[in-house]
Amino acid sequence: MNKYVKYGLIAVLVLGALWAAAFFIKSNSKGAIEYDTKTPFIANIEKKTVATGKVIPQDEVEIKPQISGIIDKIYMEEGDDVKAGDLIAVIKVVPNEQALNSSQGRVKNAEAALNNIKIEYDRNKQLFDRGVISSQDFNNLKLRYDQAVLELENSKADYQIIRMGSAGGSSSANTNIRATVNGTILEIPVEEGDQVIQSNNFNDGTTIATIADLTRMIFEGQVDEGEVGKLKVGMPLEISLGAIENQKLEARLKFIAPKGVEEAGAVQFKIEGDVAINDSIFIRAGYSANASLVLEKKDSIMVIPEALLQFDKEDDKPYVEIATGEQQFERRDIEIGISDGVNVEIISGLTEEDKVKIWNKTEPIKKGEEEEEEATS
Numbered sequence: 001m002n003k004y005v006k007y008g009l010i011a012v013l014v015l016g017a018l019w020a021a022a023f024f025i026k027s028n029s030k031g032a033i034e035y036d037t038k039t040p041f042i043a044n045i046e047k048k049t050v051a052t053g054k055v056i057p058q059d060e061v062e063i064k065p066q067i068s069g070i071i072d073k074i075y076m077e078e079g080d081d082v083k084a085g086d087l088i089a090v091i092k093v094v095p096n097e098q099a100l101n102s103s104q105g106r107v108k109n110a111e112a113a114l115n116n117i118k119i120e121y122d123r124n125k126q127l128f129d130r131g132v133i134s135s136q137d138f139n140n141l142k143l144r145y146d147q148a149v150l151e152l153e154n155s156k157a158d159y160q161i162i163r164m165g166s167a168g169g170s171s172s173a174n175t176n177i178r179a180t181v182n183g184t185i186l187e188i189p190v191e192e193g194d195q196v197i198q199s200n201n202f203n204d205g206t207t208i209a210t211i212a213d214l215t216r217m218i219f220e221g222q223v224d225e226g227e228v229g230k231l232k233v234g235m236p237l238e239i240s241l242g243a244i245e246n247q248k249l250e251a252r253l254k255f256i257a258p259k260g261v262e263e264a265g266a267v268q269f270k271i272e273g274d275v276a277i278n279d280s281i282f283i284r285a286g287y288s289a290n291a292s293l294v295l296e297k298k299d300s301i302m303v304i305p306e307a308l309l310q311f312d313k314e315d316d317k318p319y320v321e322i323a324t325g326e327q328q329f330e331r332r333d334i335e336i337g338i339s340d341g342v343n344v345e346i347i348s349g350l351t352e353e354d355k356v357k358i359w360n361k362t363e364p365i366k367k368g369e370e371e372e373e374e375a376t377s
Helices: 003-028 097-130 135-164 367-376
Strands: 041-057 060-063 069-074 087-093 176-178 183-187 209-212 217-224 236-241 248-256 261-263 266-275 287-305 318-325 328-333 335-339 343-348
Touching: 041 266, 041 335, 041 343, 097 135, 217 248, 217 287, 236 266, 287 335
Parallel strands: none
Antiparallel strands: 041 217, 041 287, 060 209, 069 087, 087 176, 183 209, 217 266, 236 248, 236 287, 248 266, 261 266, 287 343, 318 328, 335 343
């Protein structure tokens, strides 16, 4: 190999090495990132919390029978408006055989006692008319006679109640189930032919119907223990209904539970608020709802977007980077206040003239790099 060939190979190797180095540097180099800035501005901030719950009637009344039996007829339907005294259903009495037999025996005993005292009364009345016995003896006998008459009437009435459910078929008979309040029938959980149990000291009884006034509604929801301490009775609520879009209802907080309930590892406290019903919409009992509560509010304060904040890794204190020149920045420690999740209050450390670095901007991917990434993926 002569020296010219040797020098040619060396030149080719050098040029190849230079080309490879240039390609490697070009493909791995990043262009300079130009950061934008944003100045603080004046705004209002509201710190809110949302309580999930539902809208329910303030009072629900359960109508229960005063006598056991079978539903003979139902005159109302769910959703009907009723007034106090309206007939809802009628119960057919199925008497207890033992109670019925005992009542019949009481009637017979009363009849026998009355017949016996009547004979004695009639005989002594004749003697009294003739002046044979004193008025005191006759009056005592008459009292016993009157008592026997009343005992017979009472025993017959009890027998009638056990057998028919009432003593005389009056409009207030126990077999007639009537509304006790004005409102709307929310539910009738029984059907004709169902057996029902009377309400007494030992049994709640079978519910015939549930009635509520749908013009008086409340919001019932729950808030977390971390926020319940910031609530006060009388605070305004903004109610959003899941079933009705673009409708907001106003409410006012009236109750905060003194005791919390643990659910899924977190303690929740029940709250209630009186809801102002809008006559233009119909609110059904049990609608799911969210209540927005303003925990804290500040007007006309200096704020910056919360995304501009950085936090020190050691003491977790907030800071930002301030522009000092063309794409030159320095750290500035700041003190922050309330935040609504978008903007945060600046208490100290910044002025309205400062230019805050939007620090998390990244360089756009070049077209060649984008194609290479797509090919590798």
